[in-house]
Amino acid sequence: MRSIARTGSLIAGSLVVLLVAILLMDYALASRQPFASRPAAEQKRVTAARLARKARDNAVAWALIAAAAAFLTFAKELVKQEKPSMPVGCGRSATRGSRADGGVHPTLPELDLAFVEQMVAKIGRGKEAGIPLLQAIQNHYRYLPDEALRRVCELTEITPAEIAGTSSFYGQFRRSPVGEHIVRVCHGTACHVSGARQITEELRRYLAIPDGEDTDAARMFTLDEVACLGCCSLAPVLMVDGHTAGKLTPATACEALKVTA
């Protein structure tokens, strides 16, 4: 089917070019002969030649129109098959994953647990040191790595159950690694009403984040749904790291991520 369309558009296209060339040549030849005052017989001959040319050009023009129609039909078939099936709203969503460092699942760097030991020495080994330790670890690693938590249990009196309870209770702690940039999409009342859900959905689609996860495969962006960013007049709003972008649409939301690039 595709090869038929290709050959067809090639043939019809060259036919169009050929017919246009014929018409142009005919015009050029005809306009070379001046039409000045001449005897009657000569004038009759010139008139007949003009009429003949008109009829000839008319036939060529019909052929040209038919060839152009054929060309367009075939070419449309070609273009239709090339059309990508992804939405074009935000552009390059399909190529997104390969942006950071080539791999779809970049390996995490080996953890340096010396920091945990320093902190335990500084903050203390009692149960009351639990939350400050977790905060320090989160500040350092930007999440709570399992290895670090295990080391805390080894070094202090805190039990794994307490750590699990504390770290899952508070919203400030997270157990999975974050992307390089955190995108906070406001889901407060004003933003919700003006379409925060659509914004989030569009961003998930754009970053190709699977359901149930919040970070894209390249670990560039982590999506976070937050309660209120405190600028309801700009709804719907999101924050990328320190930048705030307001009055978003699904299209401009994707644009807003590019400030980090």
Added chain:
Amino acid sequence: MSRLPQVIGRACVILALLAQTALAQAIPYQRPVDTAPQADSIGGGYKVPAVQKPLPRDYWLQVLDVVALAAAMGISVWLVLKRRSRKWLTALTIGSLAYFGFYREGCICPIGSLQNVVVALADPKYSIPMVVTATFVLPLVVALYFGRAFCGGVCALGAIQELVVLKPVQVPRRLDRALGLLKYVYLGLAILFAVKPALARDFLICRFDPFVGFFRRTGAPHMLILGGAFLVVGMFVGRPYCRYLCPYGGLLAWCTRLARRGVTITPNKELDCGLCAGACPYGAIERMRAVRRNCLYCARCYAYCPRERGVAS
């Protein structure tokens, strides 16, 4: 929100159109033919040849053309707003191109009739038949209620460009807006040249109609080349003449601001996927909503919509 301003606006436009109909129809007149040189004044045994007058088209055929225009617009509205079928609209487009374009040689033309109406209003010695007035008024009235149905599938100039759209690019929004202003400049120029006194008068729109040469398969070479250029550009920029130059399109866009209905991106079932916006070659979908004054009734947004395909095909 009240619909009242729109209703009043529509009523005003219709009244204005009726008034121009009454004014432009004013007087029947005879063209003075005795000013031509006669056989005596030429001398030298000159014989006046028998006058060859091409007969005008029969009146009932002219009325039929207007009826065909109205019917085509009705079908266009029905196909786009009710059936939402791009396939049938393309069939209508080809039909209109064949009839209004190649058969009638581009001469059921509301775009050009604009100038005749202007001259009829400005010059008391010039009047136009009802058929021309109807050709001018009908698409505007349809635009007042349903949007630019004339542009989609009826207008021969639009049809030829619609059919050559191959792989349209999205024109940047600002450039699109800026170029869109050209058509009002052209409208102003066309009116300016049409209201000049009889001898200096010029019908710019008809003289610089880029596609009529194709319909007649003859014409000034520079216009044919320009028309060809428009078509080649039109393969990649959707309908450049309609969007940036057509003066009548400017009038239709104004009327469409008052329209009751028009092409809508079904708000209740949309997915925010943007396929329609990507499919629209005319930049008439902004922020996932159809902009009626730019919408050329091509129904591509419906053809590309995953939610529409199951509904009507």
